[in-house]
Amino acid sequence: xxxxxxHFDFHVGLRVLVVGSGGREHALCWKLSQSRRVEKIYCAPGxxxxxxxAVNVGISSEDIAKLxxxxxxxxxxxxxIGPEAPLVEGIVDAFEAxxxxxxxxxxxxxxxxxxxxxAKEVMLKAKVPTAKFEVAQTFEDGLRxxxxxxxAAVKADGLAAGKGVFICNNRGEIEGALGTILKEGAFGxxxxxxxxxxxxxxxxxxxxAFCDGKNAKLMVSSQDHKRIxxxxxxxxxxxxxxxxxxxxxxxxxxxxKSKVFGPVLALMAKNGTPYKGVLYAGLMxxxxxxxxxxxxxxxxxxxxxxxxxxxxxxxVDVIDACIDGYLDKIEIKWKEGTACxxxxxxxxxxxxxxxxxxxxxxxxxxxxxxxxxxxxxxxxEGGKILTCGGRVLGVAGTGNDIASAIKTAYxxxxxxNFEGMHFRKDIGKKALERE
Numbered sequence: 001x002x003x004x005x006x007h008f009d010f011h012v013g014l015r016v017l018v019v020g021s022g023g024r025e026h027a028l029c030w031k032l033s034q035s036r037r038v039e040k041i042y043c044a045p046g047x048x049x050x051x052x053x054a055v056n057v058g059i060s061s062e063d064i065a066k067l068x069x070x071x072x073x074x075x076x077x078x079x080x081i082g083p084e085a086p087l088v089e090g091i092v093d094a095f096e097a098x099x100x101x102x103x104x105x106x107x108x109x110x111x112x113x114x115x116x117x118x119a120k121e122v123m124l125k126a127k128v129p130t131a132k133f134e135v136a137q138t139f140e141d142g143l144r145x146x147x148x149x150x151x152a153a154v155k156a157d158g159l160a161a162g163k164g165v166f167i168c169n170n171r172g173e174i175e176g177a178l179g180t181i182l183k184e185g186a187f188g189x190x191x192x193x194x195x196x197x198x199x200x201x202x203x204x205x206x207x208x209a210f211c212d213g214k215n216a217k218l219m220v221s222s223q224d225h226k227r228i229x230x231x232x233x234x235x236x237x238x239x240x241x242x243x244x245x246x247x248x249x250x251x252x253x254x255x256x257k258s259k260v261f262g263p264v265l266a267l268m269a270k271n272g273t274p275y276k277g278v279l280y281a282g283l284m285x286x287x288x289x290x291x292x293x294x295x296x297x298x299x300x301x302x303x304x305x306x307x308x309x310x311x312x313x314x315x316v317d318v319i320d321a322c323i324d325g326y327l328d329k330i331e332i333k334w335k336e337g338t339a340c341x342x343x344x345x346x347x348x349x350x351x352x353x354x355x356x357x358x359x360x361x362x363x364x365x366x367x368x369x370x371x372x373x374x375x376x377x378x379x380x381e382g383g384k385i386l387t388c389g390g391r392v393l394g395v396a397g398t399g400n401d402i403a404s405a406i407k408t409a410y411x412x413x414x415x416x417n418f419e420g421m422h423f424r425k426d427i428g429k430k431a432l433e434r435e
Contacts, residue, residue, distance in 0.1 A: 014078055017041075017079040104298065137193040157190065305396050340406045397409030
């Protein structure tokens with residue numbers, strides 16, 4: 001272990017490129033800025049907050065050719081890919097082919113997120129606990145498959161920006177969802193086929209792991225809040241807040257590692273598509289029973305905003321271990337305590353939302369002890385920070401326990417305001433109830 005660490009400590013003065021523009025990418029830039037080994041950070045395209053710790057680069061996260069051109073020109077030592085779309089399109093393959101060191105799964109491995117049907121087949125072959133399912137490519141096939149379900153989750157197979165999932169409580173709703181996806185083509189290519197699966201009961205949680213192709217090391221668990229309104233009411237969103245660790249996961253970590261991550265990594269390696277990067281398992285937990293709802297091929301958002309504040313080990317050291325295949329040789333240390341993140345959204349989100357509203361109170365919030373403000377849908381213009389996305393900010397707070405972390409996060413929220421600002425007031429409530 002010490003030989004590895006001694007060798008890699010020479011790699012200082014690193015020039016790092018973070019690809020993406022959300023709260024997750026701001027959190028990554030923020031964490032990288034604390035590394036003793038990082039000299040300069042670029043973020044493409046970045047947002048109004050990433051400029052605090054990085055140089056924003058005006059290149060879309062999905063323009064792989066221009067991103068690669070930039071990485072080569074600027075002699076980037078390490079690239080981190082935030083969003084799923086460029087991963088599924090093969091940005092890691094492209095960067096590696098030109099000798100650019102990059103953290104994330106290759107295209108064939110990123111299919112675990114890029115195709116829900118592929119992920120379900122992998123789980124089936126790897127004997128990973130998951131819901132019963134059927135795959136259909138036509139509306140008629142879907143109707144036939146639907147006869148096996150009284151209630152179901154109907155999911156567009158490909159990437160649909162988090163909007164391709166329908167929770168159906170009867171046969172009529174299932175038929176309606178199938179029609180929306182397969183007949184109306186609401187999600188385009190992403191809806192060329194669907195996965196129909198049984199509805200699971202329990203409490204959802206997120207467990208992310210660093211992976212080096214063979215080994216997985218779990219991060220602190222977390223729990224996202226998908227619905228727009230308190231009490232898990234209203235439409236699904238990209239996530240309205242999160243906390244870590246999640247009490248519902250406590251004591252199940254070894255089982256999750258052995259029944260979920262171990263078998264998946266072994267099968268992917270056996271198939272010649274080893275998984276390197278962050279693998280995110282969305283879980284349904286009922287008592288001591290765990291089942292996988294889905295996999296994501298990257299850091300979650302807003303989960304990253306509560307996980308990274310808890311990471312004590314230098315993030316670059318962990319990434320090196322993943323890329324070079326010696327994750328089992330290092331120890332990853334996590335801080336004691338908890339973290340909570342509250343998302344501040346624009347009026348109208350997750351539908352059509354307002355833009356261009358000035359955000360006030362950011363400096364006051366950032367000065368509070370234990371508070372970190374992560375920008376998502378913001379831009380800097382004329383010396384002001386303006387809203388330009390649906391999820392605008394993530395206000396994170398840390399504490400010795402969940403109650404103090406929640407209090408700290410909401411104290412930060414109280415300092416910030418913009419016209420039409422909306423946020424949930426019950427982030428972390430489930431953890432409080434469990435405690």
